[in-house]
Amino acid sequence: MSKRIVVIGSGAAGMSAASEAKRTDKDAVVTVITEDSDIAYSPCAIPWVFEGRTSWSELVMHDAAFYAKERDIQVLTETSVTAVDGEKKMLTAGGKEIPYDALVIATGSTVFIPPIEGKDLPGVFGVKTVRDGKRLESALKDAQNVVIGGAGVIGLEMAVALRNAGKDVTVIEMMGQAIPRIADADMAAKVQERLESMGIRFVMKAPIQKVLGTDKVTGVTAAGVDYPADIVIFATGVRADLRIPKMLELDIGQLNAVVTAPNMQTYRRGRLVDGVYAAGDMVQCQSSVVSGPTMSQLGSTAVKQGRVAGRCAAGGTGVFGATASPWVSALGGIEIGGTGMSAGLASWYGIRPVSGKATGLTRARYYPGGTPITVKLLADPVSHRIIGAQIVAGEDVTGRINWLTEMINHGVTAEDFAVRAENAYCPPTNMVRDVVLAAADDLLRNIEG
Amino acid sequence: MSKRIVVIGSGAAGMSAASEAKRTDKDAVVTVITEDSDIAYSPCAIPWVFEGRTSWSELVMHDAAFYAKERDIQVLTETSVTAVDGEKKMLTAGGKEIPYDALVIATGSTVFIPPIEGKDLPGVFGVKTVRDGKRLESALKDAQNVVIGGAGVIGLEMAVALRNAGKDVTVIEMMGQAIPRIADADMAAKVQERLESMGIRFVMKAPIQKVLGTDKVTGVTAAGVDYPADIVIFATGVRADLRIPKMLELDIGQLNAVVTAPNMQTYRRGRLVDGVYAAGDMVQCQSSVVSGPTMSQLGSTAVKQGRVAGRCAAGGTGVFGATASPWVSALGGIEIGGTGMSAGLASWYGIRPVSGKATGLTRARYYPGGTPITVKLLADPVSHRIIGAQIVAGEDVTGRINWLTEMINHGVTAEDFAVRAENAYCPPTNMVRDVVLAAADDLLRNIEG
Numbered sequence: 001m002s003k004r005i006v007v008i009g010s011g012a013a014g015m016s017a018a019s020e021a022k023r024t025d026k027d028a029v030v031t032v033i034t035e036d037s038d039i040a041y042s043p044c045a046i047p048w049v050f051e052g053r054t055s056w057s058e059l060v061m062h063d064a065a066f067y068a069k070e071r072d073i074q075v076l077t078e079t080s081v082t083a084v085d086g087e088k089k090m091l092t093a094g095g096k097e098i099p100y101d102a103l104v105i106a107t108g109s110t111v112f113i114p115p116i117e118g119k120d121l122p123g124v125f126g127v128k129t130v131r132d133g134k135r136l137e138s139a140l141k142d143a144q145n146v147v148i149g150g151a152g153v154i155g156l157e158m159a160v161a162l163r164n165a166g167k168d169v170t171v172i173e174m175m176g177q178a179i180p181r182i183a184d185a186d187m188a189a190k191v192q193e194r195l196e197s198m199g200i201r202f203v204m205k206a207p208i209q210k211v212l213g214t215d216k217v218t219g220v221t222a223a224g225v226d227y228p229a230d231i232v233i234f235a236t237g238v239r240a241d242l243r244i245p246k247m248l249e250l251d252i253g254q255l256n257a258v259v260t261a262p263n264m265q266t267y268r269r270g271r272l273v274d275g276v277y278a279a280g281d282m283v284q285c286q287s288s289v290v291s292g293p294t295m296s297q298l299g300s301t302a303v304k305q306g307r308v309a310g311r312c313a314a315g316g317t318g319v320f321g322a323t324a325s326p327w328v329s330a331l332g333g334i335e336i337g338g339t340g341m342s343a344g345l346a347s348w349y350g351i352r353p354v355s356g357k358a359t360g361l362t363r364a365r366y367y368p369g370g371t372p373i374t375v376k377l378l379a380d381p382v383s384h385r386i387i388g389a390q391i392v393a394g395e396d397v398t399g400r401i402n403w404l405t406e407m408i409n410h411g412v413t414a415e416d417f418a419v420r421a422e423n424a425y426c427p428p429t430n431m432v433r434d435v436v437l438a439a440a441d442d443l444l445r446n447i448e449g
Numbered sequence: 450m451s452k453r454i455v456v457i458g459s460g461a462a463g464m465s466a467a468s469e470a471k472r473t474d475k476d477a478v479v480t481v482i483t484e485d486s487d488i489a490y491s492p493c494a495i496p497w498v499f500e501g502r503t504s505w506s507e508l509v510m511h512d513a514a515f516y517a518k519e520r521d522i523q524v525l526t527e528t529s530v531t532a533v534d535g536e537k538k539m540l541t542a543g544g545k546e547i548p549y550d551a552l553v554i555a556t557g558s559t560v561f562i563p564p565i566e567g568k569d570l571p572g573v574f575g576v577k578t579v580r581d582g583k584r585l586e587s588a589l590k591d592a593q594n595v596v597i598g599g600a601g602v603i604g605l606e607m608a609v610a611l612r613n614a615g616k617d618v619t620v621i622e623m624m625g626q627a628i629p630r631i632a633d634a635d636m637a638a639k640v641q642e643r644l645e646s647m648g649i650r651f652v653m654k655a656p657i658q659k660v661l662g663t664d665k666v667t668g669v670t671a672a673g674v675d676y677p678a679d680i681v682i683f684a685t686g687v688r689a690d691l692r693i694p695k696m697l698e699l700d701i702g703q704l705n706a707v708v709t710a711p712n713m714q715t716y717r718r719g720r721l722v723d724g725v726y727a728a729g730d731m732v733q734c735q736s737s738v739v740s741g742p743t744m745s746q747l748g749s750t751a752v753k754q755g756r757v758a759g760r761c762a763a764g765g766t767g768v769f770g771a772t773a774s775p776w777v778s779a780l781g782g783i784e785i786g787g788t789g790m791s792a793g794l795a796s797w798y799g800i801r802p803v804s805g806k807a808t809g810l811t812r813a814r815y816y817p818g819g820t821p822i823t824v825k826l827l828a829d830p831v832s833h834r835i836i837g838a839q840i841v842a843g844e845d846v847t848g849r850i851n852w853l854t855e856m857i858n859h860g861v862t863a864e865d866f867a868v869r870a871e872n873a874y875c876p877p878t879n880m881v882r883d884v885v886l887a888a889a890d891d892l893l894r895n896i897e898g
Binding site: 044048059288298299300303321323324337364366367396397398399400402403406409410422423427430433436 | 461491493494497502503504507508510737747748749750752753768769770771772773774775776777778779784786788813814815816817845846847848849850851852854855856858859861868869870871872873874875876877878879881882883885886
């Protein structure tokens with residue numbers, strides 16, 4: 001009999017799992033169950049619709065009919081899983097009982113909106129799904145003042161998009177810097193400066209205490225000050241969606257996310273659960289920088305994990321490695337990216353990193369169109385291992401971040417990197433000595449000094 | 450007494466050595482001796498002047514006066530070293546005797562022009578120096594038909610520049626593919642196709658046998674066929690300039706280039722020569738892919754080696770590691786790059802590599818402006834170590850080549866890469882799963898299959 005594989009969730013992890021399961025076992029019957037109406041898109045794409053670079057229909061390229069016809073995968077949209085019986089391997093969804101031989105849970109995360117007064121007023125949004133996005137789009141038609149809660153990457157991307165659409169945008173952030181946790185203050189300041197020059201207003205060190213309004217939003221109170229708002233968008237981080245794992249009593253780790261083996265199989269009371277896998281924003285990963293778990297919650301990580309989960313659910317083998325969680329964001333003509341730990345996160349782990357920094361250009365000095373680039377590297381002061389890197393430039397951040405991720409994932413020291421790292425040279429695409437190498441030199445000097 | 454450090458050669462290696470020597474020992478008296486009239490530029494820049502992207506004056510940003518004033522380095526231009534007495538540590542240059550405590554030889558390479566009839570006729574050029582370039586520029590004013598001998602990277606970059614300037618350009622190549630030795634035929638074909646669509650004519654498998662003309666060039670004969678030409682540019686590779694090493698009886702290796710220790714110190718009959726270093730196009734390097742030497746002859750390698758040689762000449766320490774020699778070229782709107790070995794070079798070493806290949810886009814599928822990208826990976830069939838990679842795309846090749854170089858330099862296997870490699874995701878700068886990762890999957894399938 002064909003193996004029945006059920007995937008819960010239709011994001012990057014879920015759809016990757018479903019496709020890979022089918023690729024691994026052509027005879028498997030693969031079913032995806034999702035509460036969403038749209039499938040197979042990445043939430044990171046949503047700001048780019050508001051920016052006018054793409055549309056809802058381009059973003060959601062494949063629908064359930066496509067998956068049924070082209071991949072022989074059944075997708076049940078707008079369907080909630082209300083119960084799972086792990087013993088009988090049977091789940092209840094949309095009022096029907098659905099048996100499974102293997103289960104991949106990939107329900108992702110939900111936007112964390114602080115439990116404050118007024119948070120449920122009309123005009124308050126969290127942007128995670130296309131459905132949210134479309135509702136926000138129509139609400140924005142009559143709005144001029146937008147408050148964005150949280151100066152993380154998604155908050156800033158939305159701020160830029162809405163500013164470019166002519167709105168008055170105020171970003172209110174609890175911490176003292178933009179992109180806290182994953183970026184260092186000096187690097188984030190470059191981005192904030194650029195966004196301020198576009199007319200985006202920043203209010204820092206100001207937790208949002210209250211959403212104002214009676215029938216609908218009229219403003220927010222943050223650190224005791226009122227700010228007018230027709231729309232409030234919370235981009236205050238996401239939390240793993242643990243509804244299904246809790247139904248199955250799966251082990252939840254110290255980061256409040258699902259614990260998995262390297263093949264994405266889940267645990268219950270310390271023992272592997274036969275046939276039950278989890279992937280994406282809802283699981284905690286192994287950090288490639290320090291011993292212990294980390295939350296990755298990136299689309300690229302979700303795809304990698306989903307593929308491993310799908311392959312293993314279908315009887316194949318696979319391993320998801322430790323992660324440095326590289327990320328890049330494009331904001332108002334500049335790009336910022338990072339990998340491994342920021343200085344702030346490192347100090348949280350008791351590491352006081354040594355840093356090295358260099359600036360230069362993204363093209364040969366005599367080649368037109370180059371932009372300034374700043375590269376910052378962080379090393380553990382004991383082992384001299386490089387534990388983090390961040391880059392701000394007008395272009396070409398992503399390739400360098402992936403390059404530095406490869407280095408971090410291999411445990412390279414500053415000394416080794418300074419000797420071994422090489423860069424290709426092409427006048428239109430970089431300097432003869434890439435700024436990454438110059439940053440490594442500065443790091444070595446600071447280690448020695 | 451201050452240490453007297455003499456550097457012979459004013460290219461990427463020489464000027465890097467001089468600056469680094471001065472940085473290491475502020476009291477050193479550093480002198481650069483060069484036959485060139487212009488200093489501190491990279492020959493890779495020359496095609497971009499013809500392309501109209503930069504000018505001779507922008508390219509040569511610093512002159513001897515700058516080095517004297519800003520860095521306290523004396524540069525003697527248009528000066529030949531005619532003798533070196535290694536015993537007395539004394540060289541003769543421009544008729545004067547110049548003593549040294551440490552010597553860095555960085556005279557680079559010269560264009561190899563095949564020893565054929567007519568090679569010295571007016572209208573025949575090799576493009577290596579700004580002086581060559583300026584002479585060519587003025588000769589081109591009255592020329593329409595240009596033959597370029599050699600379809601390597603420099604030949605093709607010149608072909609594109611001159612075609613864009615309205616010339617009729619014919620590239621004549623001895624081998625059966627463009628960019629032989631460092632690129633695979635399938636990848637090079639993509640570039641050739643693009644250049645043909647611009648109107649550049651290719652004649653393959655045709656060694657140039659004769660340059661035609663009496664007072665000046667009128668054409669060439671290649672594989673028995675005559676091609677008209679007002680100008681012939683030889684871009685048929687470079688050879689190490691061994692004049693100074695031969696004066697000092699330094700050891701020359703099997704690749705006909707100077708043998709050095711990891712700190713760039715030279716040898717004589719197997720023993721290190723006190724105080725004599727060499728760097729750049731004239732030395733053979735350790736390959737990071739196979740045991741044994743390789744020729745790198747890249748500007749980026751020259752800078753790295755020059756810095757090590759300069760530091761060590763000034764009494765510091767440094768090591769130049771093994772090299773994968775990453776390169777990138779931008780040609781008519783597309784970019785091609787590679788690192789490690791091509792399939793052809795691997796077979797020359799008796800390795801029949803397994804390959805993996807994937808195509809995709811340089812941006813998210815829904816984000817405008819993305820271009821096709823093809824990534825090819827090569828692995829040794831025994832160890833599964835990745836030994837080479839090549840990429841063709843409309844943008845963003847360099848960062849990926851540096852990423853893959855880091856991987857090759859760490860001896861990563863296909864299996865390990867497939868597990869560990871991660872990419873950042875940003876819709877304007879790549880796909881959620883980078884094409885590099887898809888190529889690694891294809892490689893694994895081909896290894897297993």
